[in-house]
Amino acid sequence: MSWILVGAADALEAEDVMRFDHGGRTFAIYRSPSDAYFATDGLCTHEQVHLADGLVMDHIIECPKHNGRFDYRTGEAKGAPVCVNLKTYPVKLEAGRIMIELDD
Amino acid sequence: MAAAAPLVIVGAGQAGGRAALTLRAEGYRGAILLLGEEPDPPYERPPLSKGFLTGERSLASFTFATTEALAEAGIDFRPGCRVLAIDRPAKQLRLADGGAIAYAKLLLATGRAARPLPGAQADEPRIFCLRTRADADQLRAALRPGARLAILGGGFIGLEVAASAMALGCAVTVIELAPALLSRCVPAPLAAILAARHQAAGVRILLGTGLQAVMATEQGLSLDLGGGRRLEADALLVGIGAVPRAELAVAAGLATDQGILVDARLQTSDPDIFAAGDVCALPDPSGNGHVRLEAWQNADRQGALAARNLLGAGLSYVELPWFWSDQYELTLQIAGWPARAARTVTRAIAADACILFHLDEQGRVLGAGGVGPAGLGRDLRLAQLMIERAARPDPAAVADPTRGLKTLLR
Ligand SMILES: Cc1cc2nc3c(=O)[nH]c(=O)nc-3n(C[C@H](O)[C@H](O)[C@H](O)COP(=O)(O)OP(=O)(O)OC[C@H]3O[C@@H](n4cnc5c(N)ncnc54)[C@H](O)[C@@H]3O)c2cc1C
Numbered sequence A: 001m002s003w004i005l006v007g008a009a010d011a012l013e014a015e016d017v018m019r020f021d022h023g024g025r026t027f028a029i030y031r032s033p034s035d036a037y038f039a040t041d042g043l044c045t046h047e048q049v050h051l052a053d054g055l056v057m058d059h060i061i062e063c064p065k066h067n068g069r070f071d072y073r074t075g076e077a078k079g080a081p082v083c084v085n086l087k088t089y090p091v092k093l094e095a096g097r098i099m100i101e102l103d104d
Numbered sequence B: 001m002a003a004a005a006p007l008v009i010v011g012a013g014q015a016g017g018r019a020a021l022t023l024r025a026e027g028y029r030g031a032i033l034l035l036g037e038e039p040d041p042p043y044e045r046p047p048l049s050k051g052f053l054t055g056e057r058s059l060a061s062f063t064f065a066t067t068e069a070l071a072e073a074g075i076d077f078r079p080g081c082r083v084l085a086i087d088r089p090a091k092q093l094r095l096a097d098g099g100a101i102a103y104a105k106l107l108l109a110t111g112r113a114a115r116p117l118p119g120a121q122a123d124e125p126r127i128f129c130l131r132t133r134a135d136a137d138q139l140r141a142a143l144r145p146g147a148r149l150a151i152l153g154g155g156f157i158g159l160e161v162a163a164s165a166m167a168l169g170c171a172v173t174v175i176e177l178a179p180a181l182l183s184r185c186v187p188a189p190l191a192a193i194l195a196a197r198h199q200a201a202g203v204r205i206l207l208g209t210g211l212q213a214v215m216a217t218e219q220g221l222s223l224d225l226g227g228g229r230r231l232e233a234d235a236l237l238v239g240i241g242a243v244p245r246a247e248l249a250v251a252a253g254l255a256t257d258q259g260i261l262v263d264a265r266l267q268t269s270d271p272d273i274f275a276a277g278d279v280c281a282l283p284d285p286s287g288n289g290h291v292r293l294e295a296w297q298n299a300d301r302q303g304a305l306a307a308r309n310l311l312g313a314g315l316s317y318v319e320l321p322w323f324w325s326d327q328y329e330l331t332l333q334i335a336g337w338p339a340r341a342a343r344t345v346t347r348a349i350a351a352d353a354c355i356l357f358h359l360d361e362q363g364r365v366l367g368a369g370g371v372g373p374a375g376l377g378r379d380l381r382l383a384q385l386m387i388e389r390a391a392r393p394d395p396a397a398v399a400d401p402t403r404g405l406k407t408l409l410r
């Protein structure tokens, strides 16, 4: 496991999401309305669509394609058409920068 | 003491499958019977014309209620079981295999059937329709690279299959009687973006063209397009709409009108019988007539609501209409009630991306629709929220693609 630098914390607005690619994988990084940061796998578990194109409302990320919804804090799928949970990753802030922990 | 009669669901598609799962999720402990004519457990139909046809997705990946999950939930699922008739006085179903089943309450979720080509030879193996997994398997076998596919009907099914067949390396021609594609329920500017995308992919589109006759030859099919025009094809997909499978309801004397008439609680004219999904016609919330929706979300949500109402919840269906179509990298989504609007505001984002906002006289958003790459979905979702909240955004700001829609919602 190692901590990977994502970018500046203020590059992401509150209640928003951005894409982060690393080591051939893609992730979605979230900033909640209360300024907590989270990370999940980037692609929706329904079809392969990037969640960074989706809409963040409170603690929910809504997939842009078919409105599948996940709680991005836990990765929990919140109902049809999505039924497989998203994988989540630990996130921390260090000197104003977002770091996520990935297995090597 | 005789065991209580079960709750019975006829049709194991999106609405029926969802209803069965919901009955258990709601805590109902009694017997549930799910009767489906198809051999497969409940699956989602949208991939049939898209990823399943191209071979990218397997049936297992979009089966939302597996045989094991149904068994685990204690749902008595009977595939390959066709219901022939409803005997309402006896509260019994008659089955094609000769059996009979008693019901306490009944949900009809029989969906729709593809409208057949009038006068076509039913046994011609090169003429296809697309409604079920079995249909998709047959069509897929015909879509070999280089195969000439003719598609009758420039609607959703026809265009989705056109995109999939192009990906498989077929030569595709779409034949449409109307002067534009998708003219039945997609606004012209959005349909034009999709038409351009199909043309760029190499699909031949023949508008204002009808199919007069089909002749089977040794080489394939010879289509008579009128005015001396002919089109040779290896396969013909007929995508000219779908008709509600209301025949059980009609024969049982339930109220029907191009679909099973239900009230807002999805109850039919018999209080022990409910209907959900593509087969039913719901009172239009505006008070005029009925709406007949053919969309995944509607079937899913109505299935869930009908289950609660079978248990006596008495809830009304108030979900906003919403559907999508995926073609190439483009997504089309339409939400709300565009037809009721007084005026339309266009948010032109790019050559291949546009959203229309349909407003009433007071400027409230009643409906919205858009076409574009997947990322457009975010703005379309915000548009849906505007409809749900009866928002009255500044039309000039909505029309300006540099203004974020989220800020306009607040
Ligand atoms: C190829 C295709 C692509 C689609 N793509 C999209 C899309 O991209 N977006 C979207 O929003 N919607 C899409 N739809 C529409 C969506 O799939 C339907 O709205 C939805 O499936 C309707 O669900 P339903 O349960 O009402 O009916 P169905 O899913 O049709 O299920 C009805 C079931 O009842 C069974 N049945 C009927 N009569 C009997 C009987 N007498 N006895 C036993 N069983 C019976 C049928 O065999 C069938 O299995 C698509 C549909 C198709 C066919």
Ligand code: FES
Pocket (backbone or CB within 6 Å): A044, A045, A046, A047, A048, A049, A063, A064, A065, A066, A067, A068, A069, A081, A082
């Ligand atoms: S791809 Fe995300 S909900 Fe379908």
